[in-house]
Amino acid sequence: MPPKSDSVEGIVLGFVNEQNRPLNSQNAADALQKFNLKKTAVQKALDALADSGQISFKEYGKQKIYIARQDQFDIPNGEELEEMKKTNAKLQEELADQKKAISEVESEVRGLQSNLTLTEITSKKSELQSEVQEMEEKLNKLRSGVTLVKPEDKKIIENSFAEKVSQWKRRKRMFKELWDNITEHSPKDQKEFKEELGIEYDEDVDVNVQSYSDMLASLNKRRKISR
Secondary structure (H helix, E strand, C coil): CCCCCCCHHHHHHHHHHHHCCCECHHHHHHHHHHHCCCHHHHHHHHHHHHHCCCEEEEEECCEEEEEECHHHCCCCCHHHHHHHHHHHHHHHHHHHHHHHHHHHHHHHHHHHHHCCCHHHHHHHHHHHHHHHHHHHHHHHHHHCCCCCCCHHHHHHHHHHHHHHHHHHHHHHHHHHHHHHHHHCCCCCCHHHHHHHHCCCCHHHHCCCHHHHHHHHHHHHHHHHHHC
């Protein structure tokens, strides 16, 4: 006669059948702590169930291994196993679809969370309106003929710019002459030698002195026309 389900033996029997895998008394005691069962009580119940034939056991030295009786379970035949495999494959596909749908929803939620709140939109609107007003004021000054930069300040800036471009071209020319003399009879590859010394050309940093020279020429041309 099987034990009552709420007795110690009933709880242990239910656990062993549910796990349906080899267990020792320590495994069972650890898992059944939630029922406030001590190891000695679990061990006693396991032995009683084994003696009554309700579970199976084998001895390995001093240790006993317990397992549920397999004759109580319906073992599927080959056709049933094949059908179970197909069902499992279908469930796996459905699970993958659900995971994909969840991922899309989470991505949409993250996108919505990254949008500005109404308060942030209002604050940004005020900030942009302030910037627009400031720009409009500057534009109105220009339209009214107000000079924002004094002629003498403009001349100083233009002269400084012309001097810097001139120095740049002169130093570029001096470097080229020096570099040609150094590398003329050098067996080293010039590109590798340049990298070894940590030298960078204008072109390496996307800078071209000619564009500044053209800007300077255009500036000089405007000066002549305005005279």
